[in-house]
Amino acid sequence: MDALSFTPGLTLVNAFNEETFVFTTPESAEAAEFEVRLGPGGSGGGNAMAHIHPKTDETFTVRSGLLTVSIDGRMHELRPGETITVPRGKPHFFRNAHQGDTVAIIRFTPAQHQLRFFMNFATIAQNHPGWFGSKGEPSFLLMALTLHTFKDHFYVAGPPVWVQKMLFATLAPFARLMGYKVVVSP
Template identity: 70%
Template sequence: MNTFSFTPGMVVVNAFNRETFIFTKPEKPEYAEFEVHLEPGGSGGGNAISHVHPATDETFTVRSGRLGVSINGVMNTLESGESITVPRGAPHFFVNAHEGDTEIVVRFTPAQKQLRFFLNFSTATVTHPEWFSAKGEPPLLLMALTLHTFKDHFYVAGPPIWLQKLLFAALSPIARLRGYRILVGPHTEIG
């Protein structure tokens, strides 16, 4: 069984998206916060795919570099020291917006289990890189299992959320049969 413990300062490198997650603070009900370092060409949200968080606001604060955040199809460019909040339910994605590294702080308010969601997904890119395409795209079955486990945390923008929920619920048992697993908390594995 693959298990892990969350410790502040835990670093997970997602080489596919050229992003490094630094989990700096423990999960709290009020908010979840972590750092993301983007290399040149790096992106977040699954290869910069437009997505929504229906039950939480997401705030990006740039520590260094330049960040592009698309919200409702409008690209916003943030410089060091600037912040922007994506309201819950708004389609968005983010990318490194210059040729150097960009360091940001990401905060979800309220927390839900966003810290565990991102820790799970980023850890899977390291522990099971064979699950991902050469471009870092996760297979539909892994997405279904993850998004069904973390309901109302993350959905792809476009198809109605109710339809995605039905699809993920139907595909999750198949994902488990095919060997996909996710960690939902310290020392807990489901699948």
Template identity: 35%
Template sequence: MTSTQPAPSPVRPPRSMLSIRPQARVPRTDAGLQPGDVISNPISGETFRFLRTADSTGGQLLELDCTVTPGGRVAVPLLHVHPKQSETFEVLEGSIRTVVGGIEATHGPGETVVIPAGVPHIWENASADRPLRFRVRLEPPGHWEALFATTFDLARRGETLPDGRVPLVPMAVNLHHSPEHFYLAGPPVWAQKILFAVLAGVGWLLGYRPGRRLETGTGGVLPSPGQATSSWTVTPCG
């Protein structure tokens, strides 16, 4: 006679293992920027020195010092909104002119401007003969490091429009890749999303890719306005 052996019971992991859940991924920047790095835009007159990045804060915030030449202004000189990020300006030197939610104001050293997410705004250096320096905080940081790096690099290479705006097709590629970061204050957001999606497809066919990765040669500093080109190079993020 042949004896039949009972089927082995399935091996179950210990209860402690069943209760383990994967940890949430911490958002990371694809710009390769570190605290202390500096980038400059020769058209808008902005120079950013990064103090805290998405990586260094575990995806909580982006903090930087922004120095603006006399008469300088935001790199994209259009009334715009950030749907998901709140923005705070702390004026350190000079004066800044802002339009926030339709209200125009000028702020000096020691004053703070808080721009809640979704509120239309724009800013510029209020002085034509004095530089402006203010601290910027973006919460959460999203992909702003990569978007800043892309915009500044295109300006440095002479690939923006004369007023510093990124041409529509490469802008659409980046904004479609990083939705909920930047929209114009006028047209409906849903219409802008459709436009960005269509133009992003065209951009990919033309060879544009979203995001930029900065690779430093010596010193890790892009040239300030008026300086010669440095050893920084820019390659598309793969």
């Protein structure tokens, strides 16, 4: 998918995470912005997996519902109209914090290719559910291929980034051989 084929209002559902992405704003160099709707129990960041974005800040603004954002292990509860920014490189995750739906705007500054990264994962979750485990965790080879393709966009908060980069670079060709592919390129 390229900028020319982007249609505002594009909606992709990740049923594993009770997460719906609504892409409303085309790509720009300055910022990437989209809406995320979390159903009851819904989470972002790979089933509420702590992760980092090493080269971009991520801002959450809640439109409705209640959102919990963990930053560096500290929990923040956001209500409608409230905003919080996760500084680049800080481990974080987010999840719906009540029994109804929660809607938030997510903004990355600078944009990198975060729209394409999230479109890629949401499209794969929707079109290739077999590439995910029973709890919605992506295949490790799919993660390796995607995170190698979208370098410096997303890493798990665990092994040092340089270890993850080496591991993903090594595993990406094997992922392709096993039939995994990136459906939206940077």
